[in-house]
Amino acid sequence: MSPSSQSVSTPSEAGSQESVNGGTVGRTLQWDTDPSVLQLLGDSDVGRKIHKLGASKITQVDILPKELVTYCKETQTPLAPHQSEEEEEDEEIPVPKAETETDLQDNEDNQEYTEAHPRELTEEEKQQITHSEDFLVFFDRTIRVMERALAEDSDIFFDYSGRDMEDRDGDTQAGCNLSFNRFFYDEHWSKHRVVTCLDWSPQFSELMVASYNANEDTPHEPDGVVLVWNMKFKKTTPEYIFHCQSSVMSVGFAQFHPNLVVGGTYSGQIVLWDNRSHRRTPVQRTPLSSAAHTHPVYCVNVVGTQNANNLISVSTDGKMCSWSLDMLSQPMESMELVYNKSKPVAVTGMAFPAGDVNNFVVGSEEGTVYAASRHGSKAGIGEMFEGHQGPVTGISCHNAVGPIDFSHLFTTSSFDWTVKLWTTKHNKPLYSFEDNADYVYDVMWSPVHPALFASVDGMGRLDLWNLHNDTEVPTASVTVEGSCALNRVRWATGGREVAVGDSEGRVWIYDVGEQLAAPHPEDWSRFARTLVEIRANQGDSEEEGAMEMAA
Amino acid sequence: MAEVEETLKRIQTHKGVIGTIVVNAEGIPIRTTLDNSTTVQYAGLLHQLTIKARSTVRDIDPQNDLTFLRIRSKKHEIMVAPDKEYLLIVIQNPSE
Numbered sequence: 001m002s003p004s005s006q007s008v009s010t011p012s013e014a015g016s017q018e019s020v021n022g023g024t025v026g027r028t029l030q031w032d033t034d035p036s037v038l039q040l041l042g043d044s045d046v047g048r049k050i051h052k053l054g055a056s057k058i059t060q061v062d063i064l065p066k067e068l069v070t071y072c073k074e075t076q077t078p079l080a081p082h083q084s085e086e087e088e089e090d091e092e093i094p095v096p097k098a099e100t101e102t103d104l105q106d107n108e109d110n111q112e113y114t115e116a117h118p119r120e121l122t123e124e125e126k127q128q129i130t131h132s133e134d135f136l137v138f139f140d141r142t143i144r145v146m147e148r149a150l151a152e153d154s155d156i157f158f159d160y161s162g163r164d165m166e167d168r169d170g171d172t173q174a175g176c177n178l179s180f181n182r183f184f185y186d187e188h189w190s191k192h193r194v195v196t197c198l199d200w201s202p203q204f205s206e207l208m209v210a211s212y213n214a215n216e217d218t219p220h221e222p223d224g225v226v227l228v229w230n231m232k233f234k235k236t237t238p239e240y241i242f243h244c245q246s247s248v249m250s251v252g253f254a255q256f257h258p259n260l261v262v263g264g265t266y267s268g269q270i271v272l273w274d275n276r277s278h279r280r281t282p283v284q285r286t287p288l289s290s291a292a293h294t295h296p297v298y299c300v301n302v303v304g305t306q307n308a309n310n311l312i313s314v315s316t317d318g319k320m321c322s323w324s325l326d327m328l329s330q331p332m333e334s335m336e337l338v339y340n341k342s343k344p345v346a347v348t349g350m351a352f353p354a355g356d357v358n359n360f361v362v363g364s365e366e367g368t369v370y371a372a373s374r375h376g377s378k379a380g381i382g383e384m385f386e387g388h389q390g391p392v393t394g395i396s397c398h399n400a401v402g403p404i405d406f407s408h409l410f411t412t413s414s415f416d417w418t419v420k421l422w423t424t425k426h427n428k429p430l431y432s433f434e435d436n437a438d439y440v441y442d443v444m445w446s447p448v449h450p451a452l453f454a455s456v457d458g459m460g461r462l463d464l465w466n467l468h469n470d471t472e473v474p475t476a477s478v479t480v481e482g483s484c485a486l487n488r489v490r491w492a493t494g495g496r497e498v499a500v501g502d503s504e505g506r507v508w509i510y511d512v513g514e515q516l517a518a519p520h521p522e523d524w525s526r527f528a529r530t531l532v533e534i535r536a537n538q539g540d541s542e543e544e545g546a547m548e549m550a551a
Numbered sequence: 552m553a554e555v556e557e558t559l560k561r562i563q564t565h566k567g568v569i570g571t572i573v574v575n576a577e578g579i580p581i582r583t584t585l586d587n588s589t590t591v592q593y594a595g596l597l598h599q600l601t602i603k604a605r606s607t608v609r610d611i612d613p614q615n616d617l618t619f620l621r622i623r624s625k626k627h628e629i630m631v632a633p634d635k636e637y638l639l640i641v642i643q644n645p646s647e
Binding site for chain 1: 555561562565581582619630632634636637641643
């Protein structure tokens with residue numbers, strides 16, 4: 001086949017070929033000026049082709065046998081479209097014979113490639129692929145699914161007949177009031193960090209978010225970490241991991257924006273994470289200026305309705321800002337919370353009563369609690385509630401919705417080892433719960449039961465108080481193993497689970513028994529009677545001149 | 552990124568996991584925790600099987616698509632998470 005291949009070789013050679021074939025006459029090599037070639041030609045035998053010594057492309061042209069073009073598929077779409085594509089490829093190759101060499105070669109390679117084993121990728125190519133955006137998006141999504149699948153370990157093939165069943169411990173504690181469910185801990189991100197805040201998602205009741213402060217042992221890791229955990233699946237790794245440069249002191253799901261997580265940091269910045277983006281860093285941040293906060297933000301809260309909602313944040317210098325979640329570059333309005341027009345309030349906790357967007361209560365570092373309102377003629381601090389002897393650590397408004405409205409009630413916890421029950425109509429506490437022997441770090445009313453609330457203290461104790469049963473001691477109490485202080489407590493939206501965060505970075509989930517957690521319709525009226533009793537007791541112990549504050 | 556490596560290592564240390572392979576659209580393994588010959592074998596075979604499974608699902612209903620493939624055998628469970636571009640394969644021994 002070689003003579004025919006030479007017909008498509010370099011032009012100069014073609015010229016010389018022509019001249020040689022025509023006899024010894026044609027020595028006019030107009031376009032070939034290389035003297036050595038001239039010499040060689042003169043000395044050569046006739047008819048012998050002389051090649052230039054140099055790398056020349058080996059051109060292989062495979063002229064396939066003439067194929068009878070028959071289509072083995074019917075008029076309908078084929079069952080195996082993959083195979084028909086390959087046939088079409090075959091036919092392409094012999095048709096354009098006038099193609100340049102490189103194209104022919106490529107087609108050949110493709111042919112071989114689709115049939116032979118996949119070639120290996122070099123290390124560089126692999127690195128390149130793993131760093132590409134596409135791959136990371138795929139990986140992030142798939143790993144989540146895969147971890148859930150791996151963690152489910154229900155053995156569908158288990159054969160009960162073939163083995164002796166071990167004696168199960170009689171689950172006599174089925175109706176038990178408070179039982180441990182699981183805990184969430186991530187070796188990398190939660191270690192040596194304190195859980196600073198917890199929140200449950202309003203949209204997906206199995207999701208909860210926990211924020212952590214800085215890990216002193218690892219200065220290179222980001223100071224602020226926020227993890228979203230999933231209760232539904234057994235996997236032990238977080239759903240989402242978010243970072244921030246400064247410790248996150250408070251966190252919450254944005255109530256009307258299902259994909260956003262809001263955090264308040266130690267530096268005063270409010271940051272926003274979005275779980276739709278694959279970045280772990282915040283998508284929006286408030287500026288660090290005097291218009292916004294410059295002190296740690298311990299409370300962030302989204303209030304309002306679907307159409308008109310605001311993010312309210314309060315920092316420890318008494319500044320309260322209201323933001324729109326679409327624009328965090330400057331607050332919509334800001335207010336200094338000062339008492340008696342001079343003393344700013346160092347706010348450690350803030351709570352809005354159920355359904356109220358204007359009035360709220362704040363707890364301060366001095367131990368006083370203030371009621372305030374955002375708008376109106378009396379915007380700012382209103383009443384003062386004195387009673388605690390130490391900084392107020394947690395404050396919670398009654399939020400079980402029922403036939404009777406108890407939203408004037410709120411509870412506070414403090415460093416003075418007590419939890420106090422107040423009403424906004426009275427500036428002295430209604431009752432003081434004094435069962436704890438250490439700082440009480442947080443308190444929260446149950447979202448469904450009117451007389452139930454939970455508190456956590458520094459000895460690792462989680463207490464559930466049911467005011468119908470007893471006001472002297474908690475109805476249910478459990479000490480978390482590990483002897484660490486519990487920093488935060490949050491009820492799940494259904495009121496059946498309680499999440500507590502501790503000082504070692506673990507989040508413990510406890511199930512609350514049916515009898516304790518589920519409310520009955522008569523619980524509200526019963527609670528009203530209990531309140532009357534409590535008031536009566538309080539009235540007895542105090543002088544008759546306790547004033548009723550004008551609402 | 553180191554995250555990818557760390558995550559793959561974490562999956563590998565999960566209870567019962569024998570191996571993890573990431574394969575690209577052409578069936579070439581990109582990352583693996585198994586030896587070369589086993590990887591190539593698994594990658595090639597599972598890639599073809601995934602294509603077949605996907606075409607089966609789509610033939611029955613063209614609006615549908617394959618999201619997860621789980622093969623349970625006597626000894627192992629092979630889980631395949633497909634995507635348009637890549638494939639994640641995890642082999643687990645579920646009885647451990």
